[in-house]
Amino acid sequence: MADSAKEPAHVLVWSKERRAPRRQAPSVEQIVRAAIAIADAEGLAALSMRRVAADLDSGTASLYRYVAGRDELLDLMIDAVEGETGPPPLSGDWRADLTGVARHVRATLLRHPWLSSELTGRPALGANSLRQQDVALTAASALTPDITLAANVVDTVRAYVFGAVARDLAEEQAQRRSGLTEDQWRESVAPYIREVIDSGAYPQFARRVAEAEDAAPEERFEFGLACVLDGIAARADAAS
Template sequence: MTEPAPWSVWTRPRPEPARRAPGVDQYVAAALAVADAEGLAAVSMRRVAGDLGSGTATLYRYITNRDELVDLMVDAAQGEDPLPEPTPDWRTDLAAVAHAQRATLLRHPWLAAELAGRPSLGPNTLRRAESALRAAVALTPDITLASQALSAVHAYVLGSVAGQQAARRAEQRTGLSEEQWQRSLGPYISAVLAAGEHPMLARRVHEAEESDPDAEFAFGLDCVLDGLATRLGR
């Protein structure tokens, strides 16, 4: 068996923290707090060390660079919640995977972009991936198709969360809630729709019921799972 790379953040032994000095977990928690409040771009080795009253050189004893710090942050976020308990039903299990991932992403607005790229290979992330694949294999024993099905579910989760996060950023940028923003556009929208050139949009505005983000997510997820069931003959 191939030995893990000795320089990997996951295999390198952690030095014991000096007396009353922060350790790796404290640095990672501080970095998560910065990223959640201000975005991932605000996370730097100097900032994280400073927030804990530590010298940057002390942080470098544990974590080689910012990339390693981000890897540790991703894995810590992925390990915050227990894994969904497996059931005899693939649909229930894949839905639990999707809802759990969505909850994590909504707590950490910066995380979706990291998960959309190269995967983190930390222990929490690997455990979550193993659990998710097990749920997908219950849908189809073909590991390629199971992986593709899981990718479809994850893509839906990422897209749904991206929309919610964009709405949050717009709120923060403008200082207007969604309801306030809609009211501010009311006269313009009314004038546009009164011209009669957009009848479907008019129906959407006047007839459609508003649903909350949780209900919209659940509906879309049901559609994805229905499609997988049809495509894979379940």
């Protein structure tokens, strides 16, 4: 429309008006869905405009009628996956609710391994992302009426969750990129790790590898989450 043409060049992607397809055109949702399917199955590297178009049996250039470019497509993908599962129900118990929110965010990030990579360096301001944040703020409001404190609490929990998942995903991603099986990859890394340990320059790291029992990812996640929530509880008590 002439209206949107007159708007500043940087109308935010999530509030842009999308035109409806005349015929059996791809439509934004179909494009986003196809792109997510590709990224889930084959990784972000396999996600190209041509590939999406091919999966939709459409011409590459046609996609640009519905999506401004790859970058915008990525933004839309992020918001789409954040909306695919409704936010967890709240009980009013702040700790249980924030735990639920944290697990929910973690599950989403794990379901789409490309998501955390894409989320670094890209603020999530889509409707679904904001819904998640709103729910988290509601949960934290049961702890304190102070919205500033609640916001800090939510940000802290989300930061931890994101970092923890990114750490867990890193190895998996590297392995996937190498194209090796999990065992092959482990074997290819082992000699290097042994060399590092044998150098004697990293005594604590060596001790960790040799002696520490490595728990399942969920357990490590829950440990850290419990720490964070403990700390929040202590701080909220002190403030009130």
